[in-house]
Amino acid sequence: MTKILNFRVVVNQDEDGVFVAKCPSLPGCHSQGKTYENVLENIEDAIKLCIKVAEEDVSYLKKIQKKFKPQFVGVVDVPVRVRVPVLA
Numbered sequence: 001m002t003k004i005l006n007f008r009v010v011v012n013q014d015e016d017g018v019f020v021a022k023c024p025s026l027p028g029c030h031s032q033g034k035t036y037e038n039v040l041e042n043i044e045d046a047i048k049l050c051i052k053v054a055e056e057d058v059s060y061l062k063k064i065q066k067k068f069k070p071q072f073v074g075v076v077d078v079p080v081r082v083r084v085p086v087l088a
Contacts, residue, residue, distance in 0.1 A: 008025065010023075017034075019032060029043075029046050030046065050064075
């Protein structure tokens with residue numbers, strides 16, 4: 001039986017412009033891509049691979065089950081006042 005599961009994914013862009021995606025509910029599940037669309041395709045493949053591993057590795061499955069208990073709350077910008085050095 002095929003089922004659609006929704007996984008929350010965090011996507012960032014590094015200093016070189018590469019997109020990096022992480023799926024916090026699946027330990028070690030991350031990927032990257034040159035474009036936003038590419039990283040979403042790649043993280044989908046990584047999620048599928050993690051699910052396949054979980055089918056064969058009971059210890060990994062238990063790690064996933066522990067991660068599913070916390071609920072995603074949100075993402076916020078936290079303003080922090082710091083002294084920034086002036087670049088010449």
